[in-house]
Amino acid sequence: MSPPSFEYSLTEILSAPLPSTPSVCSTIDKQPRHAYLEFFAGSGLVAQGLKTMFTPIWANDIDVKKAAVYTANHTEKHFHLGSIADVAGNELPAAALAWASFPCQDLSLAGLAGGIHGKRSGLVWEWLRIIDEMPAAPSILVAENVLGLVSSSGGTHYRQLHAALTERGYKVGAMLLDAVRFVPQSRPRIFVVAVRSDLPVPAELTSTTPTWLHPASVQKAASGLDNWVWWQLPEPPTRLAVLADIVEFDAGYANTQSDERNISLISAKHAALLSVLPKKQTFVAPGYKRTRAGKQVLELRFDNVAGCLRTPSGGSSRQILVIRKNGELRSRLLTVKETARLMGAPEEYKIPGSYNDGYKAMGDAVAVPVARWLAEKLLLPLAESYADQSES
Ligand SMILES: C[S@@+](CC[C@H](N)C(=O)[O-])C[C@H]1O[C@@H](n2cnc3c(N)ncnc32)[C@H](O)[C@@H]1O
Numbered sequence: 320m321s322p323p324s325f326e327y328s329l330t331e332i333l334s335a336p337l338p339s340t341p342s343v344c345s346t347i348d349k350q351p352r353h354a355y356l357e358f359f360a361g362s363g364l365v366a367q368g369l370k371t372m373f374t375p376i377w378a379n380d381i382d383v384k385k386a387a388v389y390t391a392n393h394t395e396k397h398f399h400l401g402s403i404a405d406v407a408g409n410e411l412p413a414a415a416l417a418w419a420s421f422p423c424q425d426l427s428l429a430g431l432a433g434g435i436h437g438k439r440s441g442l443v444w445e446w447l448r449i450i451d452e453m454p455a456a457p458s459i460l461v462a463e464n465v466l467g468l469v470s471s472s473g474g475t476h477y478r479q480l481h482a483a484l485t486e487r488g489y490k491v492g493a494m495l496l497d498a499v500r501f502v503p504q505s506r507p508r509i510f511v512v513a514v515r516s517d518l519p520v521p522a523e524l525t526s527t528t529p530t531w532l533h534p535a536s537v538q539k540a541a542s543g544l545d546n547w548v549w550w551q552l553p554e555p556p557t558r559l560a561v562l563a564d565i566v567e568f569d570a571g572y573a574n575t576q577s578d579e580r581n582i583s584l585i586s587a588k589h590a591a592l593l594s595v596l597p598k599k600q601t602f603v604a605p606g607y608k609r610t611r612a613g614k615q616v617l618e619l620r621f622d623n624v625a626g627c628l629r630t631p632s633g634g635s636s637r638q639i640l641v642i643r644k645n646g647e648l649r650s651r652l653l654t655v656k657e658t659a660r661l662m663g664a665p666e667e668y669k670i671p672g673s674y675n676d677g678y679k680a681m682g683d684a685v686a687v688p689v690a691r692w693l694a695e696k697l698l699l700p701l702a703e704s705y706a707d708q709s710e711s
Contacts (some may be wrong), residue, residue, distance in 0.1 A: 350374040353702040355416035356457065358403060358446050362388035362670070362680035364662055365418055365463075368690025372699045376412050379403060384676045385683070391669040403445045408452025415702045417457040419446045420685050426467035426476060435476040440464070447483055458705050459698060460489065460513040463685055466536065468509045469493055474540030480511065485546040489513035490520075492548035493540065494532035496693065498686035500555045503562040504625045504661040506686055509537070510693055512550055514701055521704050524697060526551040552696040555688075561623035565660035566603050568644060572651045581639055581650035584608060584617040592621060593641075593648070602643040605653075608636045617641070617650075625653075625661050628682040637678065655681070663687035 353373045357365060360378035362385045369375070370393075379399045380386055386400045399406070425437025433440060443462060450456050462480065469477040477493060484491045491513040498506035514520060526549040529538050533549065541547050572578050585593070589606075596602055605626055606619035619641060620626060626638055640657075641650045653661075655670055655677035663686045670677040 353416065353699070353706065354412065354414040355418060356411060356414045358417065358419040358449075359421050359442075360389055360398070361385045361420065362684050363393050364664060364681075364684040364687050365420060365690045366393050367664065367668070368685070368687040369418075369694045369698075372694045373416055373702070376414060379406060384672050385680055387671050387676075388669070388680045391671055403442055403449070406445075406449050408449035409454060411449070411453055413453070413455050414457050415705065416459045416461065416698060417446075417450060418461045418463070419443065420463040421446060423465040423467070426471065427465050434472060435468070435479055440476075443480065444483075447487070450487065456487070456515075458515045458518055459701055460484065460511075461693075461698065462511040462513075464509055464511075466495065466507050466509060468511075469495075469540040470536040474536075474542075477509075477511075477540040478544065481544055481547070484511075484513045485516075488516050490516045490546040490548050492525075492550045493537055494550050494552075495534055495537055496532065496689050498663070498689050499558070499624055501558060501688035501692070502661055502663045502686060503558070503560055503565060503623060504628060504686070506627045506689075508685065508689065512548075512693075512697060514548075516546065518705050518708070520548070521700060524551055524700060525549055550697060552692070555692055562605065562625050563601075563603050563623060565657055566640065566642070567654050567656060568601065568603075568642070570651065570654050570657075572649050578650050581608075581617055582641070582648055584615055585641065586611075586616040586618050589617075589619045589621075593619075593643075596643070598643075598646050600643070604641045606639050606641060608639070628653075628658055628661060628678075630679045630682040653678070658682065661686075663689075 351372050351374050354376045355369065355373040357375055357378040360366065360380045366375050366378065375393065375397055377397050378389065380389065381402050383400065386398060390398050421443040422439035425433030425440035426435065435441060435443065481491050491511060493509050493511045495507055495509055498504050529549055530551050531554055532552060604619040604621055606617050607626060608615055608617050617639060628638065637652050639650050640653060641648065655674060658678055658681035659668055659670060662681050662684055670680055
């Protein structure tokens with residue numbers, strides 16, 4: 320697979336409206352005609368990405384703090400705080416699309432024990448129970464999760480989800496989209512898109528062979544599956560924005576002691592790389608603390624891209640920025656604004672709550688431009704095609 324090429328500037332990502340699509344709502348006050356339901360809606364970044372194409376008519380999450388972020392940016396009217404276990408499908412409004420970014424803890428590298436039947440990732444089955452209870456199931460379903468969904472245990476987690484969806488009368492394909500194609504953050508995520516089998520899919524949206532969306536792990540998980548679809552989307556243009564573009568270089572440093580300790584933990588190899596850079600040049604390198612041969616080290620990356628934001632629960636560390644400015648080498652955590660920028664959230668996106676709340680709200684979310692690209696290039700054309708058929 321060839322390496323991705325990038326062509327988006329930060330200004331374009333953060334502030335430009337979507338390139339207008341004739342079928343998207345044509346007047347400012349008109350809502351997009353396709354309704355969607357969002358499960359595990361978190362801080363609302365999917366709703367942000369989809370908003371010019373799909374109208375959220377119902378959303379749910381159990382987390383009070385994330386609900387505060389969601390409702391500060393989208394209307395409160397359709398948000399339902401509480402566990403998915405208490406949602407009854409027969410009470411939900413009809414919609415073209417249902418999206419579920421279900422919990423990843425049991426599928427992520429750190430916590431693989433539970434898998435797709437784990438306590439948290441297994442909530443995906445509640446989502447399917449609700450779909451079963453709906454009088455008219457949505458024509459399009461999207462499930463989003465970490466790479467472990469397809470790559471771990473030889474793809475069995477994905478294959479179980481695939482079987483459950485095909486049994487319900489959908490044809491299904493999974494794809495990998497990495498937020499790094501849009502924003503300077505490495506964030507590979509799996510998007511499973513299922514559409515009702517009786518509805519024809521426009522030919523240009525599928526391929527007969529794997530595409531840039533299907534690395535070896537996806538191809539392996541897909542091998543031999545019935546009702547599998549190789550989705551086809553155009554590749555995004557080259558990203559221009561780099562990490563240094565989103566960093567708040569004037570943000571303060573919290574604590575000299577931890578700051579100095581972090582600098583002292585930089586691995587010998589990376590300290591050597593830093594030492595050859597011009598001392599007067601402003602510079603930023605992100606990194607995570609890791610234990611190597613029993614010793615804690617701070618490992619940096621030098622490609623002007625942040626590592627994947629993650630929530631610091633479960634003992635994993637937060638990402639650290641090492642910054643050289645005015646000849647001084649310092650370190651600090653990312654600001655909440657920087658995490659929001661790394662997720663492609665617009666500058667005006669409101670993130671109420673503490674530092675930890677904000678970091679978690681962004682670290683757990685779906686990058687806005689990824690959700691937008693998927694919706695614009697695949698979900699909206701599907702929804703338009705189905706709506707046109709039912710109207711004709
Ligand atoms: C991967 S995050 C999804 C984030 C969201 N898509 C966003 O962009 O912010 C998973 C979400 O599942 C929620 N969640 C966990 N258990 C839940 C439950 N029992 N019922 C409803 N939501 C739950 C978490 O609060 C979290 O926001």
